[in-house]
Amino acid sequence: MIRNEIRRLRFEHGEMTQQALAERIGMTRQTINAIEQGKYSPSLEAAFKIASVFGQPLEAVFHYAAE
Amino acid sequence: MLLREMSFQEKRAWISLATMGLIYGRYFWSLTMQGGRGPFGSLLATVVQLVILQVVLFTLAAIFNPRDAQAKKDERERLIDLKATRVAYAGLSAGIICAYIFAGFPAPIVVRFDANSLLFVLVTAEMLRNVCQIVQYRRGVYA
Numbered sequence: 001m002i003r004n005e006i007r008r009l010r011f012e013h014g015e016m017t018q019q020a021l022a023e024r025i026g027m028t029r030q031t032i033n034a035i036e037q038g039k040y041s042p043s044l045e046a047a048f049k050i051a052s053v054f055g056q057p058l059e060a061v062f063h064y065a066a067e
Numbered sequence: 068m069l070l071r072e073m074s075f076q077e078k079r080a081w082i083s084l085a086t087m088g089l090i091y092g093r094y095f096w097s098l099t100m101q102g103g104r105g106p107f108g109s110l111l112a113t114v115v116q117l118v119i120l121q122v123v124l125f126t127l128a129a130i131f132n133p134r135d136a137q138a139k140k141d142e143r144e145r146l147i148d149l150k151a152t153r154v155a156y157a158g159l160s161a162g163i164i165c166a167y168i169f170a171g172f173p174a175p176i177v178v179r180f181d182a183n184s185l186l187f188v189l190v191t192a193e194m195l196r197n198v199c200q201i202v203q204y205r206r207g208v209y210a
Contacts, residue, residue: 026139026141027141027142027143028074028135028138028141028143028144029074029135030072030073030074030077030204031074031141031142031143031144033072034143034207034208037207038207039206039207039208040143040207040208040209041209042142042143043142046142
């Protein structure tokens, strides 16, 4: 399962809203919410886009966790 | 509250499921009551009612959240569409085969091999697609 730090990173980036993040990477707010809740694993391209919004390397945003 | 959480595509799936269930449910029920035969006009009226109802509800959904309505489908929504369509295709194929196999048997209207049985299979497959979409939107979509 892919876990992520998006919620924390949004908070650390001026409490960026899900909508604001979604608009920056061309997704819907509901998809950002689904990623945060672990209900959807984004494509590699989307994962890179999210990491670049926060100025972080990919592995600082997403981690693989064996269930 | 729940409506605000839904993406426009999920609302579309709910609207499509509800309207098709209501309008076609009534059509097939009346057809069954008439012994499986109905005038072509009643099918035409059913289709017109469905189109009008869906256009009104889709428009209302768009008016209440224009930003979501204008957004293009993203990768998650496209994946949900693809998975739901795959399930619906399997259902459609199975339904057509069943309708064909039961063609020679005295059976209820839904499995008689005629235009209405094929319409029933088609409507059921589309509703199955909507159900699959909704389940994935609610429970998550996994590879």
